[in-house]
Amino acid sequence: MNAQVNSTSSVFDYSKWFVAIVLICLAIGGNYYFSAESLIYRVLGVLVLLVAAVGVALMTEKGKSINRLRKEAWVEVRKVVWPTRQETVQTTLVVIAFVLVVALILWAVDTLIGWLVSMVIG
Template identity: 60%
Template sequence: MGNSYFSEVSPLYRALGVLVVGLVAAFVALQTEQGKAFNQLRKDSMVELRKVVWPSRQETLQTTLIVLVFVLIVALLLFVLDWVLNGAISMLIG
């Protein structure tokens, strides 16, 4: 509705207006009890995020390769199982 009402205004000004309205809405929301609780949760999450021990590049590559190999093995097993069952059903049906 806002885009229709303000269609003669430059899109840049409309985007800035949406940004300002969003910031005001966020400021008002942070003044409520739920907003304060959300903000505290955000702060606590940032503290916990700093405690995370991130894997090295080598660990990440090794884990990725292990997962890829496992997926390929499972895919191959499912292919063989499907092929065997398909042959058995074909023989059974005729």
Template identity: 50%
Template structure:
């Protein structure tokens, strides 16, 4: 009996998700169908249908799980120790300097290999 109730809830959730997707599609189609109307009203219609679709999707098990995930992610972002402006600038300068240094090393390596290949093949000056 419990499995039957669970499958009905799942089927109902699937129906809700289908309705939510249909609302989103209707919003996009309506946006282009009413192309002769003012842009403000068309955007308002798309936003309204998107909010309605989101409200319907959030009531499903998948939507509730996704909302829980977003709340947990927000908590984790608050735990992050963000670098100061000075630390960011110092790190950026170190990265730029190392990229420049590696570029010079690769350029020199390329010159040496080109010189060696030219000597071996006899195509040098």
């Protein structure tokens, strides 16, 4: 009995994915078909169809799990302790200083190797 329920759910999911793909194809085709119309109308039409396609896709089992993952990720983002402005500025300055030091070292090594090669080649 459980296999029958999963099979029916799977068929409905496939039909929902098919509708979502058709809506996306309609958005793309409609954009080309109505190329003589104003850009704002075409953009609005494409956005409406894409929002409808995403809405249909979110009704599938995979879409529901993706939506659940999005919500859980947002909860985790709220738990992050973000650095203060002062910490950000200090870290940025340390990174810039380190990059400059490494650039100077690489420039010195390049100059030394160039000098050695010119001594060997003549």
